[in-house]
Amino acid sequence: xxxxxxxxxxRAEAGRPLRFGMIxxxxxxxGIANQVLNYMPGMQxxxxxxxxxxxxxxxxxxxxxxxxxxxxxxxxxRLEDALRNGCFAVTTDPAVLCDAPSLEGLVEATGHxxxxxxxxxxxxxxxxxxxxxxxxxxxxxxxxxxxxxxAAGVILSGCDGxxxxxxxxxxxxxQSIGLVPRVCGNIKGLQDRYRTPETQAAYARQWGxxxxxxxxxxxxxxxxxxxxxxxxxxxxxxxxxxxxxxEHRGHVDDMTGLYDLDQLRALGGIVxxxxxxxxSPGVYVFAEAQDKVQAHYLNYGKLGTGPLYSFYIPYHxxxxxxxLSVARVVLLGDRVIAPKGGPVVDVVxxxxxxxxxxxxxxxxxxxxxxxxxxxxxxxRAENLLPMGITASARLKRSVHxxxxxxxxxxxxxxxxxxxxxxxxxxxxxxx
Numbered sequence: 071x072x073x074x075x076x077x078x079x080x081r082a083e084a085g086r087p088l089r090f091g092m093i094x095x096x097x098x099x100x101g102i103a104n105q106v107l108n109y110m111p112g113m114q115x116x117x118x119x120x121x122x123x124x125x126x127x128x129x130x131x132x133x134x135x136x137x138x139x140x141x142x143x144x145x146x147x148r149l150e151d152a153l154r155n156g157c158f159a160v161t162t163d164p165a166v167l168c169d170a171p172s173l174e175g176l177v178e179a180t181g182h183x184x185x186x187x188x189x190x191x192x193x194x195x196x197x198x199x200x201x202x203x204x205x206x207x208x209x210x211x212x213x214x215x216x217x218x219x220x221a222a223g224v225i226l227s228g229c230d231g232x233x234x235x236x237x238x239x240x241x242x243x244x245q246s247i248g249l250v251p252r253v254c255g256n257i258k259g260l261q262d263r264y265r266t267p268e269t270q271a272a273y274a275r276q277w278g279x280x281x282x283x284x285x286x287x288x289x290x291x292x293x294x295x296x297x298x299x300x301x302x303x304x305x306x307x308x309x310x311x312x313x314x315x316x317e318h319r320g321h322v323d324d325m326t327g328l329y330d331l332d333q334l335r336a337l338g339g340i341v342x343x344x345x346x347x348x349x350s351p352g353v354y355v356f357a358e359a360q361d362k363v364q365a366h367y368l369n370y371g372k373l374g375t376g377p378l379y380s381f382y383i384p385y386h387x388x389x390x391x392x393x394l395s396v397a398r399v400v401l402l403g404d405r406v407i408a409p410k411g412g413p414v415v416d417v418v419x420x421x422x423x424x425x426x427x428x429x430x431x432x433x434x435x436x437x438x439x440x441x442x443x444x445x446x447x448x449x450r451a452e453n454l455l456p457m458g459i460t461a462s463a464r465l466k467r468s469v470h471x472x473x474x475x476x477x478x479x480x481x482x483x484x485x486x487x488x489x490x491x492x493x494x495x496x497x498x499x500x501x
Contacts, residue, residue, distance in 0.1 A: 073402065074394050074397045074398055074401070074402065077112075077397060077401040077402065078110070078111065078112030078113060078397055078401070079111070079112060080112075081112040081113075081401070082111035082112035087111075087112055087113055087114040088112060088113045088114065088174055088175075088396065088397060088400055088401065089114045089116040089153070089172050089173055089174055090113070090114075090115065090116065090173055090174055090175045090176060090177065090396050090400070091115075091116060091117040091118065091119065091167035091170065091173045091175075091176050091177070092115060092117070092118050092119070092176070092177045092179055093118075093119045093120070093164050093167065093176060093177065093178050093179060093180060093189050094119075094120060094177075094178065094179035094180040094181075094203075095118050095120040095122075095125040095126045095128070095129040096125070096179065096180070096181075096279075096280075097277070097278055097279045097280075097283075098179050098181075098203055098388065098389055098392075099118070099120075099129060099179045100128075100129050100132065100133075101388065101389030102115070102177065102179065102389045102392050102393060103115055103118070103129040103130065103132075103133050104132075104133045104389075105389055105390060105392075105393055106393050107130070107133045107134060107135060108133060108134060110393055112397075113393055113396070113397065115158070116149075116153055116158060116159065116172065116173060117143075117149055117152075117153075117158065117159040117160065117161065117166075117167050117170065117173060118130070118158075118159075118160050118161075119160070119161050119162065119163065119164045119166065119167050120160070120162065121162055122162075123142060123160060123161075123162060126160040126161075127140055127160055130158055130160070135158055139156065139157045139158060140157065140158050140159075140160060141155075141157045141158070141159050141160070142159075142160055142161065143159045143160070143161050143166060144161065144163065144166065145166060145169075146165075146166050146169035146170040146171075148166075149161070149166055149167070149170045149172075150170060150171065150172055153172050164188070164189045164192055164193075165192055165196075167198075168189075168192045168193050168195075168196040168198050169196055173198065174199070174400045175198065175199040175200070175201065175396050175399055175400045176189075176193050176198050176199070176200050176201070177200075177201045177203060177229075177392065177396060178190055178193075178200060178201070178202050178203060178204050178207075179203040179204075179392075180204060181203070181204055181205075181206060181283060182204070182206070182207075183204075183206050183207050183210055183434070183458045183459070183461070183488045184461065184486060184487060184488045186202070186204040186206070186207040187207060187211065187487045187488045187491055188487055190202070190204075190207065190215055190226070191215075191218075191487070191491075193224075194215070194218050194219050194222050194224060194226070195222065197222060197223070197224055198224060199224050199225045199226075199227075199399050199400055200219070200224070200225075200226050200227070201227050201228070201229050201392070201395045201396050201399055201406075202226070202227070202228050202229065203229050203232065203392060205228070205232065205234065205292065205295040205296050205299055206295050206434055206458055207458070207488075208228055208295070208299050208409075209294075209295040209296075209298040209299050209302070209416075209417050209458060210417070210456055210457075210458025210459065210488065210492060211458070211488065211491040211492055211495050212226075212299065212302060212408070212409050213302060213409040213411065213412050213413050213495060213499060214491055214492075214494055214495035214498060214499075215491075216408050216409045217498070225399050225403065225405055226405075226408060227395065227398075227399050227405040227406045227407065227408050228299060228303075228395075228405075228406050228407035228408060229391070229392045229395040229406055229407075230391040230392065230394055230395045230398070230406045231386055231387050231388045231389065231390060231391030231392050231394075231395070232296070232386055232388060232392075233256050233293075233296050233351075233353050233386050234296045234297075234299040234300050234303070234407050235391075235395065235406040235407050236352075236353050236383050236386045237254045237255075237256070237300050237353045237355065237407075238300065238303055238304075238406060238407040239383070239406075240254075240353065240354075240355040240381050240382075240383060241254060241304060241355055243381070244355055244357040244381055248360060248364060249357035249358060249359060249360065249364070249379070250339075250357060250358045250359075250360060251304070251306075251339055251355050251356070251357045252329070252331070252334040252335070252339045252340070252356050252357060252358050252378060253329060253334065253339065253340055253341075253342055253354070253355065253356040253378070254297070254300045254301075254304065254306060254339070254340075254341045254342070254353075254354075254355055255322065255341075255342050255343055255344060255353060255354040255355070255356070256293055256296060256297060256341075256342075256343040256344075256353055257322065257343070257344055257347045257348070257349070257350050257351055257352050257353060257354065258293055258343050258344065258345050258346075258347075258350075258351070259345070259346065259350050259351065260288060260345070261288070261289075261290045261293075261315070261345050262288055262289065263289050263290055263420075263422065263440050263472075264289065264422055264423075264440075265285050265288035265289045266285060266422070266436070266437045267281035267282055267285050267435065267436065267437065268281075268437075269285075269288075270284045270285045270288055280435075281435075282433075282434065282435035282436060283435055284435070285435035285436070286434050286435035286441075289422070289435070289440040290312075290440055290441070290442065291417070291434055291435065291440050291441035291457060293343055294312075294313075294417045294441045294442055294443045294457070295417050295441065295457075295458075297313065297341040297342070297343065297415070297443055298341075298415040298416065298417050298443055299407060299409075300341045300407070301341045301414045301415035301443070302409040302410065302413055302414050302415060303407045303408060303409060303410060304339065304341075304410070305338055305339075305410055305414055306337070306338055306339040306340050306341050306414065306415075307337045307338065307339075307340055307341075307414060307415060307445050308340060308341060308342070308415055308443045308444065308445055309333060309337065309340045309342070311442060311443070311444045311448070311474075312442040312443060312444075313340075313341065313342045313343055313442075313443050314340075314342050315342070315343055315344070315345060316328060316342070316343075316344045316345070316347075317344070317345045317346055318344050318345075318346060318347045319346045319347070319348075320347070320348065321347070321348045321349070322344060322347050322348065322349075322352075322354040322380055322382055323374075323380045323382075325344065325347070325354075325356075325380070326356055326374070326376075326378040326379065326380050327378075329356065329378065331358070331377055331378065341415065341443070349382065349384030349385075351385065351386065352382055352383050352384040352385055352386065353382065353383055353386065354380060354381065354382040354383075355381045355382070356378040356379065356380055356381075357378065357379050357381060358376070358377055358378060358379070359376055359377070359379065365377075411499070412446075412498075412499030412500070412501075413446040413495070413499055414445070414446055415443050415444070415445055415446060416443070416444050416445070416446045416449035416450075416454070416456060417441040417442065417443055417444075417456060417457045417458065418441065418442060418443075418444050418449055418454040418455060418456060418457060418474055418475070419431075419439045419440075419441060419454075419455045419456070419457045419460045419474070419475045420439060420440055420441070420442055420472060420473065420474050420475065421438065421439060421469045421470065421471050421472060421473050421475065422437065422438055422439055422440055422471065423437070423438070423471050424468070424469070424470055424471050425438060425465055425468065425469050426465070426468050427465055427466065427467050427468050428464065428465060429464070429465045430462060430463070430464050430465075431460045431461065431462065431463045431464075431465070431480070432461065433460050433461030433462070434457065434458070434460070434461070438460075439457065439460055439475070440457075441457030442474075446501050447501030450496065450500075450501050451501070452474075452476065453476045453477050453478060454474055454475070454476055454477075455474075455475040455476055455477055455479065455480060456492060458488065458492070459482065459486065459488050459489050459492055460475075460480075461483075462483040462486075463480040463481065463482050463483060464480060464481045464483075465479060465480055466478075466479060466480060466481055467479060
């Protein structure tokens with residue numbers, strides 16, 4: 071953090087702010103706009119792309135930008151003209167942002183797998199660094215996108231402020247002090263696999279979010295995507311399908327004795343979560359000392375007698391920290407979180423209810439399916455259907471509630487880039 075804020079201060083002092091663009095002007099995008107426009111010298115949110123232009127314009131005007139300083143653009147040249155004239159640009163075409171030379175990086179903040187796949191591929195092909203706020207896309211085809219970004223000489227990274235990035239910060243810290251991370255955990259307040267957009271409608275209205283998005287929080291799909299990202303970035307696995315998911319109403323410090331250390335070692339560490347634990351909504355990493363001297367000083371530091379030691383962050387601050395992720399990537403060449411190589415953990419689709427032949431699946435956060443983590447080697451061996459490509463897939467036969475879907479159960483939508491990328495990824499990486 072101290073390196074990032076120093077780098078941004080230098081940009082501010084030089085009158086040369088880090089200019090970046092954002093795709094998506096929804097709940098998270100609006101929060102990012104407020105942060106950067108009002109509270110982050112050294113950064114400038116120069117352009118916003120959104121399928122609805124009024125929403126993109128409002129992301130600026132609601133946070134203090136006069137309407138006459140916002141220009142609707144259809145080409146990169148027009149975007150550049152707008153910036154030279156001291157204005158901000160909005161567009162419906164993500165290619166405009168990808169082609170604009172003045173934009174040093176992009177943020178993908180839509181949360182949609184198919185749209186996010188198109189945008190991210192455009193950014194990579196046009197040589198733009200990309201920070202993803204799209205756990206769904208990352209967990210589905212992140213290893214392939216990382217491979218393509220590396221080949222193109224650009225950085226693809228997840229973001230700080232969301233649980234996966236915060237966990238990776240902790241992992242890097244415990245590794246930097248010579249400890250071995252054994253559990254990366256996410257603290258969750260509620261989980262009910264059978265929540266739907268109908269049950270979550272009131273909560274969504276309260277917070278200005280979509281019902282499908284908050285349903286994915288409640289039914290466990292979102293946390294599965296998040297922990298799969300952590301697994302792919304660390305090489306950790308899951309101890310069982312769906313993770314362990316301990317229910318614990320106390321502090322996570324009190325959970326260090328609840329894991330089988332021999333199993334953790336054998337698996338190279340695991341990703342997991344706790345329901346009801348404190349401090350909520352934070353994250354935790356349980357790490358192991360490598361010798362008795364380390365253990366002695368950890369005990370002296372009031373972390374207990376081991377063999378696992380608890381490290382945690384009591385919050386994840388989302389829109390407050392995402393801009394710092396852009397600075398880490400652009401100014402320091404530092405990825406917040408990205409796959410190490412091939413997939414390690416997959417998110418597979420499970421039926422929320424009995425589903426009949428011919429049903430067209432409604433995707434993430436819907437009425438039909440929820441997602442759970444499974445080790446990639448098992449997912450491939452059993453031909454399980456990735457949750458990230460369920461939208462618009464048609465069932466070829468009936469399935470029962472809580473049945474894990476396979477590729478053989480569905481006809482995938484034609485022309486889907488996400489499905490094509492997933493097939494390419496599975497062909498490239500073998501368990």
